[in-house]
Amino acid sequence: MSAQSKRPGLIRASVLKWLGVPIHLTDGEFWKQFNGAHSSAGMAVNQDAVLKLSAAWSCVRLISETIATLPLSMYEKTSSGKRVASHHPLHFILHDQPNSETTAAVHWEAKVAAMLLRGNGRCEKLMIGGKLVGLVFLHPDRLTWFKRNGLKVWRYTEEDGLQREIPNDRIWTIPGFSLDGKEGVSVIAYGAEVFGAAIGADSAANSTFARGLMPTTAITYPGTLKPDQRNDARTSLEAISGAVNAGRPVILEAGSEIKTIGINPADAQLLESRAFSVEEICRWFRVPPFMVGHSEKSTSWGTGIEQQMIGFLTFTLGPWLRRIEQAISKDLLTPAERQRYYPKFAVEGLLRADSAGRASFYAAMVNNGILTRDEVRELEDREPMGGNAAVLTVQTALAPLDKLGQSEDGNAARASLRAFLGVSDPTTKE
Numbered sequence: 001m002s003a004q005s006k007r008p009g010l011i012r013a014s015v016l017k018w019l020g021v022p023i024h025l026t027d028g029e030f031w032k033q034f035n036g037a038h039s040s041a042g043m044a045v046n047q048d049a050v051l052k053l054s055a056a057w058s059c060v061r062l063i064s065e066t067i068a069t070l071p072l073s074m075y076e077k078t079s080s081g082k083r084v085a086s087h088h089p090l091h092f093i094l095h096d097q098p099n100s101e102t103t104a105a106v107h108w109e110a111k112v113a114a115m116l117l118r119g120n121g122r123c124e125k126l127m128i129g130g131k132l133v134g135l136v137f138l139h140p141d142r143l144t145w146f147k148r149n150g151l152k153v154w155r156y157t158e159e160d161g162l163q164r165e166i167p168n169d170r171i172w173t174i175p176g177f178s179l180d181g182k183e184g185v186s187v188i189a190y191g192a193e194v195f196g197a198a199i200g201a202d203s204a205a206n207s208t209f210a211r212g213l214m215p216t217t218a219i220t221y222p223g224t225l226k227p228d229q230r231n232d233a234r235t236s237l238e239a240i241s242g243a244v245n246a247g248r249p250v251i252l253e254a255g256s257e258i259k260t261i262g263i264n265p266a267d268a269q270l271l272e273s274r275a276f277s278v279e280e281i282c283r284w285f286r287v288p289p290f291m292v293g294h295s296e297k298s299t300s301w302g303t304g305i306e307q308q309m310i311g312f313l314t315f316t317l318g319p320w321l322r323r324i325e326q327a328i329s330k331d332l333l334t335p336a337e338r339q340r341y342y343p344k345f346a347v348e349g350l351l352r353a354d355s356a357g358r359a360s361f362y363a364a365m366v367n368n369g370i371l372t373r374d375e376v377r378e379l380e381d382r383e384p385m386g387g388n389a390a391v392l393t394v395q396t397a398l399a400p401l402d403k404l405g406q407s408e409d410g411n412a413a414r415a416s417l418r419a420f421l422g423v424s425d426p427t428t429k430e
Contacts (some may be wrong), residue, residue: 058292119184198277
């Protein structure tokens, strides 16, 4: 019988029925999100097990925390360009505080982590008078859905165990990588083999250290032992086993001998397997291994920190940022608002180089009339100066040869100098 057709036990089904959870008892995908998946390595793979892997924990934290700390603002299109629409009600929800109990950074951390691991990030839209006033993140493990009269209805279990129903139009979903254009696929389910192998390698390493870095051993006797003698021998050996007892002498009696069963850690390439698991996990999350502390191999994303950050932003963060921005425009803005407003993450902070590099960049932008001095001050979190600091300027030193000496500023300077020296202008006729 396939995993999709297996039914839960009678006790489990009765409990769920008593709780009023309307699910399809033959839906294997539903049970998979709670039970996780199983790998050929024999390990159960679920969210908790995956996050206990240091590489997976680092990848999920790196992506979710980085996105959560990027400023997300609403912008308004104007005749002169764009400006931050701080007056738009959605700006405060996205940028500062989505609800009374959560900050924007914590909210986006949880939502992006759910997208990374479970395929979808969902939250409830708080509405007053038909207007959006807040967003509340919904934990995937406590959210289920069913159909009533052909309409999709969601059921959410609160932390205190109480359940409530949420209409489908109040659920805001941002899918991750999708195969059907609607729902994101679960990394845990699709990567069960990779994560299971990594969990198995960690488990084997821990058990190897617990046994004092020794493989399984067997004690042979020339004759057959009685049950109580067999138990005494096993108890005596276990008492001096383990890393903490390394070096203690072993007493063998009655002609017994110790033999090794299994493969030692070196032959099993335990350390190499764990290192390879780190690279495999990073490959699933599209994170360069050096960014999670795995420095065995150099990166091919450039040598400077700015080049590496450009690669991380382009190949890792870019698709997630774009996905979130488009979901906001599609689901949280009205058709009329989309013509005027749009959301945007500010990624300039990730691309900041060292002070000398920034100075060279700003000088080129100001001297070529691309940025004003006030715009540069804004990028450096400084107060604007106003006046000429808000005016675009260009360097005019590179003038045509036949125009040298003909600028108004040069003529005025020469006239002032002649007046000071009391010398008449040689070009003036008597």
